[in-house]
Amino acid sequence: MTIAINEIQRVFRYNGVALPDVPGMTPREVRDLYSAQYPELISAEIEAGEVAGGVQEYTFRKAVGTKGCTSGEGSRLAALKADVEAEAKGATDVRGKLARALARPGSQQRGGAWGAFVLQSMRHRGERQAARVLPDSDMLAPLP
């Protein structure tokens, strides 16, 4: 009988998203690597699942509910320091991605065009200063 040696495939999941495995790294090292992209992972717990079908799933669970949300005494300062270090590297979750996207020349050109369009569309110069109440989309009746 021949015994086939199959390497267990690792799958990392965070917040429902599958993160590619990084061969040669321990799960903890993988978590630390991805914390550059998701700063809240710095203090995340690692849950190792059962091996099923040659696949072992690791789930990163945030130690806190949302980014910057802390639970126990003494943890707030640590979490804040962790956020500062993550921001210093320029790696901030959604905000960082959005800021980088908005800084692209193409985004800025399109933003400038929209701004110019809005200015041109004003009926008179004073309209820019006029106080306007814009209804929230929740307040608008659905279209028939």
Added chain:
Amino acid sequence: MTALALPRIGALVPRTIAPGPLLAANATVSRFLIEAEAFDEADIPATWSDSLSACQQALDRWIKRQIGPLHCLNPRFGLHLLSRDGDCYSTFTNHPKRQFDVGAVEASWGEYHEQEWVVGEGLAALSRRVPGLGPVVLHVLRRQSAWVYPLFTPDIACDVVTYLYWCGEDDEETALDMNCGEDEEARAAMREEMVSKASLEAAYPAWARRWPRGLELPLCARFLRRAVKRLRAPGDQTVRAVAEDALALASLDLDDTFRPDTDGEFVGFGAVLSWTEGDVTTRIYDDLLNLAHQGEYCETMGEFQVQLGDPGAFAAWQRAMAGRFEAIRRIDALIHRLSAGDW
């Protein structure tokens, strides 16, 4: 018929984001504040959107905790980023350069929304109970607030009137000469309209109109200490509380270390102290503001710059502010008691 749902911005989409060049700068400032131990762990909020916002909230809580609850004053503290080239970045005034090399921060403070408080009746009542107590309390209030939280008091109103309406003279006659000449009818009409010497004398008692010479703080403190000892009757509770607040304020060692280095007319007053409801004080104050806004003016009470490489200097500033925070609390208590007391 199908109803079309209007698009909505998802809950995960941030409403605000830091401009790209500022992301790292914000982190630098946050790290600086943490290293300076600018706030306690308990001041850090439970949740935050970014580290600078967390530090801002924590610092705000720390300041509020230091000053305590206030009735009349509404001080606001701001922290601005300064680049190594000397450029200032403020969220409300300008946008940062693409490469904003933050090198220092500047703390500045002032009153957010100054209001008029009527104190004449209260001060007069103090003197009815203890002769001389009203002038002493008013002097302590204006002398100590001048270094910490300047108040627009009757003596300042009288000073402002001389250059605002009277061409720098002691009364309105020169201004009338210049505008009306010998025309008695026109002079009478203008005198009726303007703030005249007679209207000032009618508005404030003589002791409130000028800064008393020779009345130094140690003398005031001695007087107030004696007054506090004397005020033992059950009905003296309010007067005694005022004397105690004034005594505590007079005992604080305050100076003008953090005076703003800004040119132009100073209009950073924390409150307007009028004598009676609707007297000339607010009119003079409003005219002063109008004049100031035509040129350069200063509306901050204090400012302090510190290099990001020196977090210890920020901690030293916080320690130096302790006496000022107490002064703000005492000034607020005095204004509140004088204006709201049942005299």
